[in-house]
Amino acid sequence: MKTAVEISLYPLQDNYIDIIKWFIGRLDAYPELERKTNGMSTQIQGDHNAIMTILSDEMANAYQKWGRGVFVCKFIPGGVNLDHSE
Template sequence: MQLSVEISLYPLQDNYLSIIKWFIGRLDQYPDIQRITNGMSTQIGGDYDTVMALLATEMKASHENWGRGVFVCKFIPGGVNLDHSE
């Protein structure tokens, strides 16, 4: 089963842009997922279990490295075409 997730990260620190870029870079270490980022969020897609496992790992790493931060996520089971635009 496929899963798409829209993620917004709000680090509770002044250097928030570097933390967001760090997180996106971590997502890029997973060759089996698709990632698209725009000015408001990052969307990832792939196998349900793979996506959920990487989110658990990378969200935990973010909190361990940077402390408090807020993740806002939308989960779409079955996935969506991340390349679609109108």
């Protein structure tokens, strides 16, 4: 099953932009993900099980490397057109 996820990361550190860029770079290491980013969030899309494993691993990596932070995620089963704008 395909799933889309909208992710917002709020690092609890002063260098938050560097941390957000680091996390997006980590997601880019997975060729099975489709990714789009805008000024408010990052959207990824792919196989549901792969996405859940990737997010679990990379969120844990972020906490281990950077400490506390907040992830806000919206999950959309079936996926969406990430290029859609209105």
